Amino acid sequence: MEARRDVYQAIADPTRRAIINMIATQPQNVNAIAEKFDVTRQAISLHIKILNDCGLLAVKKQGRDRVCEARLEQLSEVSAFVDQYRQHWESKLDSLEKYLAKLKQERHGEQH
Amino acid sequence: MEARRDVYQAIADPTRRAIINMIATQPQNVNAIAEKFDVTRQAISLHIKILNDCGLLAVKKQGRDRVCEARLEQLSEVSAFVDQYRQHWESKLDSLEKYLAKLKQERHGEQH
DNA sequence: CCATTATGCAAGTATATGCTTGCAAATATA
DNA sequence: TATATTTGCAAGCATATACTTGCATAATGG
Numbered sequence: 001m002e003a004r005r006d007v008y009q010a011i012a013d014p015t016r017r018a019i020i021n022m023i024a025t026q027p028q029n030v031n032a033i034a035e036k037f038d039v040t041r042q043a044i045s046l047h048i049k050i051l052n053d054c055g056l057l058a059v060k061k062q063g064r065d066r067v068c069e070a071r072l073e074q075l076s077e078v079s080a081f082v083d084q085y086r087q088h089w090e091s092k093l094d095s096l097e098k099y100l101a102k103l104k105q106e107r108h109g110e111q112h
Numbered sequence: 113m114e115a116r117r118d119v120y121q122a123i124a125d126p127t128r129r130a131i132i133n134m135i136a137t138q139p140q141n142v143n144a145i146a147e148k149f150d151v152t153r154q155a156i157s158l159h160i161k162i163l164n165d166c167g168l169l170a171v172k173k174q175g176r177d178r179v180c181e182a183r184l185e186q187l188s189e190v191s192a193f194v195d196q197y198r199q200h201w202e203s204k205l206d207s208l209e210k211y212l213a214k215l216k217q218e219r220h221g222e223q224h
Numbered sequence: 225c226c227a228t229t230a231t232g233c234a235a236g237t238a239t240a241t242g243c244t245t246g247c248a249a250a251t252a253t254a
Numbered sequence: 255t256a257t258a259t260t261t262g263c264a265a266g267c268a269t270a271t272a273c274t275t276g277c278a279t280a281a282t283g284g
Binding site for chain 2: 229
């Protein structure tokens with residue numbers, strides 16, 4: 001389990017996206033995170049390790065607890081990738097919007 | 113190879129991101145795409161299948177060619193996920209920007 | 225019609241991934 | 255100090271992933 005370890009790979013897993021979601025608003029320790037999922041603590045611990053490896057979270061040692069804090073700056077890379085194609089889907093939505101607007105207008109025309 | 117098949121998984125692979133990049137501006141057939149990579153045509157064909165499965169591209173049959181066209185609307189899902197954390201990294205950049213601006217101003221102060 | 229070209233399908237392989245159980249280490253609490 | 259809690263590490267396992275080679279199919283062009 002030591003291969004490609006980038007932010008795309010990290011967010012590919014739904015459990016890891018959920019973990020990100022959990023700690024984005026409030027840092028939490030490993031056990032607190034693990035309790036919210038059906039899998040074992042070790043499974044979650046590994047997900048946290050992966051997220052840590054690619055810089056999406058930072059672990060702070062507080063006594064015997066290890067508190068996980070979101071570090072989501074790396075997501076800007078994904079944002080940049082997606083945004084360069086924004087026109088591809090935004091224009092589609094625009095088209096749909098225009099189509100619906102036109103449709104609505106035509107219906108109004110019918111009624112009047 | 114029939115498991116999780118979502119857009120996050122699709123863009124996790126660098127080859128698939130490269131394929132997306134290639135066909136985003138200009139649709140191309142399978143062989144034309146495969147020629148640009150070091151792996152075999154079959155490997156690329158599988159990547160195309162995966163991209164097709166999750167709706168990131170459409171395949172149009174033209175004679176014996178199969179032309180791949182980008183369909184990047186699905187990326188809006190990734191965009192939505194990333195954007196909800198935008199403050200996490202944008203504020204960091206803002207801080208850095210402000211810091212640099214301040215630094216620059218202070219240097220000006222020294223010189224004058 | 226036959227050779228070429230574009231492509232898919234199937235089988236096989238090495239490694240990655242996601243998960244488990246078991247155990248050890250470190251810290252906190254009674 | 256004895257016990258409980260938080261966590262990491264290691265081994266093992268089933269499946270997914272990324273890739274290969276070999277062969278079949280379908281369309282094009284001489």
